[in-house]
Amino acid sequence: MYPKDFRYTKDHEWIKVEGNTGIVGITDYAQKQLGDIVYVELPEIDDEFSKGDEVATVESVKAASPIFIPVSGKIVEINEELEDSPELVNQDPHGKGWIFKVELSDESELEELLTAEAYEELIKAEGE
Amino acid sequence: MKKTPLYDEHIKLGAKMVEFAGFNMPVQYKGVIEEHMTVRTKVGMFDVSHMGEFRVKGNQAFDFVQYLTTNDVAKLSIKQVQYSAFPTEKGTVVDDLLVYKVNDNEYLLVVNAANIEKDFAHLSKFVDKFDVSLTNESDDTAQMAIQGPKAEDTMFKIFGDVVREMKYYWFDYVEFEGETCLLSRTGYTGEDGFEIYCKPELASKIWNKILDAGEEFGIEPCGLGARDTLRLEARMNLYGNDMDETTTVLEAGLGWICKLDKGDFLGRDVLLKQKEEGLKRKLYGFEMIDKGIPRHGYPVFHNGEEVGVVTSGSYAPYLKKNIGLAYLPIELAKAGNEIEIGIRKKRAKAITVKTPFYKRPKK
Numbered sequence: 001m002y003p004k005d006f007r008y009t010k011d012h013e014w015i016k017v018e019g020n021t022g023i024v025g026i027t028d029y030a031q032k033q034l035g036d037i038v039y040v041e042l043p044e045i046d047d048e049f050s051k052g053d054e055v056a057t058v059e060s061v062k063a064a065s066p067i068f069i070p071v072s073g074k075i076v077e078i079n080e081e082l083e084d085s086p087e088l089v090n091q092d093p094h095g096k097g098w099i100f101k102v103e104l105s106d107e108s109e110l111e112e113l114l115t116a117e118a119y120e121e122l123i124k125a126e127g128e
Numbered sequence: 129m130k131k132t133p134l135y136d137e138h139i140k141l142g143a144k145m146v147e148f149a150g151f152n153m154p155v156q157y158k159g160v161i162e163e164h165m166t167v168r169t170k171v172g173m174f175d176v177s178h179m180g181e182f183r184v185k186g187n188q189a190f191d192f193v194q195y196l197t198t199n200d201v202a203k204l205s206i207k208q209v210q211y212s213a214f215p216t217e218k219g220t221v222v223d224d225l226l227v228y229k230v231n232d233n234e235y236l237l238v239v240n241a242a243n244i245e246k247d248f249a250h251l252s253k254f255v256d257k258f259d260v261s262l263t264n265e266s267d268d269t270a271q272m273a274i275q276g277p278k279a280e281d282t283m284f285k286i287f288g289d290v291v292r293e294m295k296y297y298w299f300d301y302v303e304f305e306g307e308t309c310l311l312s313r314t315g316y317t318g319e320d321g322f323e324i325y326c327k328p329e330l331a332s333k334i335w336n337k338i339l340d341a342g343e344e345f346g347i348e349p350c351g352l353g354a355r356d357t358l359r360l361e362a363r364m365n366l367y368g369n370d371m372d373e374t375t376t377v378l379e380a381g382l383g384w385i386c387k388l389d390k391g392d393f394l395g396r397d398v399l400l401k402q403k404e405e406g407l408k409r410k411l412y413g414f415e416m417i418d419k420g421i422p423r424h425g426y427p428v429f430h431n432g433e434e435v436g437v438v439t440s441g442s443y444a445p446y447l448k449k450n451i452g453l454a455y456l457p458i459e460l461a462k463a464g465n466e467i468e469i470g471i472r473k474k475r476a477k478a479i480t481v482k483t484p485f486y487k488r489p490k491k
Contacts, residue, residue: 035144035353036161038443039421039450041472057472059421061160061443062353064472083419 001028001120003094007070007110008119014094015070015102017110022071025098026058026089029123034060037089040082043100048074051109056099058089067099071109077101132177133270133328137335141349149242151178154351163354164445167317168486171276171342172350176323177331180244181269182237182251186260189233196254196394197227198377200387204229209297209312212385214239214247215395219376219402223247224367226314228299236310238271240367270331274338275321275358277488278345283322285341287311291322304334316355318362319488360451361444363413363483369424370411370439370453378402379455381411411439412461413483415451418476420469422452427470430460438469444485451485452478 006014012030015022031037041057049055049069056067078100082088089097104110114122130151138145143154154175156163166172184192194201199212208229214222223243228236239247248264255262274283283291287302290311294300299312307330315321326334339347356366365371371380378386378399388400416422422441427434441452452469460467463482468475 035156036159038161039419041420059443061357061445062155064421064423 002116004116006094006116007113008116008122009068009070009113010122011068013067013070015110015113017104017107020104020107021076022073022102022104023098024067024070024100024102025093026067027119027123028093029126031090031093031097034058034063034065036061037086040079040086040089040099042078042080042082043075045075045078048105049102058099059086069102070113071102071104071106073102073105075100076103130178132175133331134175134177134272134335137332138175138349143349143351146352148352149178149240151241153178154349156351156353157349160351160353160357161445163348163350164357166346166348167276167319167350167354167358168446169277170346170348171274171278171282172317172348172354173335173338173342174273174275174350174352174355175271175335176273177270177328178241179271180239180241180247180264180266181271181325182239182248183263183265184235184237184260185263186233186258188258189235189260192254192258192260193227193235193237194390194393195258196251197225198382198387198393198395198399199227199385200390201227201229201235202390206231207299209299209314210385211297213377213382214250215377215393215399216373217395217398219378219395219398220373221367221371221375221377221380221382222250222373224365224371224382228310228312242368268328269325270328271323271325272331272335272338273315273317273321273323274342275315275317275319277320278342278347279319279321282338282342282345282347283311286337294322296320304330304337309334316364317358318364318484318486319358357442357445360440360442360453361446361484361486363453363485365411365453366440375411375455376402378407379410407458409436409455409457410461411453412456413451413453413481413485414467414469414478415449415481415485416469416476416478417466418478419450420471420474420476421450422454422469422471422478428454428456429468429470429475430457430465434470435460435467441469446486449485453483456480
């Protein structure tokens, strides 16, 4: 369920790193908790953020939820498909529902993120 | 946290449960959008047992209800229902409610779950001034709402002709396993539909009987999430969001249930004065032009100045638009004015529109 080659945050984001670029989305657990997603407010390309900054917003029917960037860096690509099809986050949270790509400014930050095993333990504790 | 008599049914159906007004309630089963569309196109059922029920009895039951609500109770026939509000002495809103006329000396008042204690305390202050008794039957009453174009067909299968004959905002009594239940043609979704009140012990049986009867019409259990989006599309105010004790009945757009010519009632002087002088602000609908979803509490701007606040806002699943209600200065509270909603760091364009946003097609 939770890909082994991803890293995870306690706030339920995932990041998959290829070279020095990370693809970021929200986890399957997060999309289930949120319910029907009807809008994703994407960041702007070239904006720079520090790890933990609020960078995007995922809106379900009921509420707006902030997305925090798992690592520091510059936004290099956003998933424009989400503008017309935000439900991709529900349908394929770890794939087509990715939200943005970030160019990492400090790869060592990845070490602080959760492994798939640690993340699965975390959500078990949260009651899934 | 309180549970309704249908708690076990919700768990069996895999509902996602949340705390609401002190009750553990289902927010959704399969998903808000699907449940919303089921009510608009087929039939959905809600557990609304958390709602409060008060009974007013006595020689002055009419006078009591007439003095403490804004609508004209004299217009009610026996077995008729009326949407109304409890005003404060300042003309603001204690709660909104349904008034059921049982007979000339007896009324059933159905109030919001979050306000049961407050409303009961408020009404109790006036009990000594009238020859009435007031009882809180909330814990002894289960309630379900069956809503949608197939609600009549579903309920007809269980209760027969009384269902087809019942007019909108009327009620009658029906038998279920030898017990009497109250059935009304009312609801909070903008659709045709029914609400049934019964003893808590009967709730699960009735719930399952209705699910079985509605199966051929595509019935689904629906949660509070869909209830909120449905009522907003139909522009029904939500107490605590769209009105409270800081907003008057008239400002909340409830002038139509505020019968100033019916004789004296609590807060009438203030409301009459407000009507004569003209409102300064009013709750009004808007639709987003730019992307973004308006939410409760977001600021509203006009010509760069903050002029109001969003009270309810959501993605509207049937209309596929982002809509909301906001308190606006009276000069802006008419259709066609461009406003901006402060959504996080941005200001997104919106336009004021007539409500209801959604009106069900006539049969």
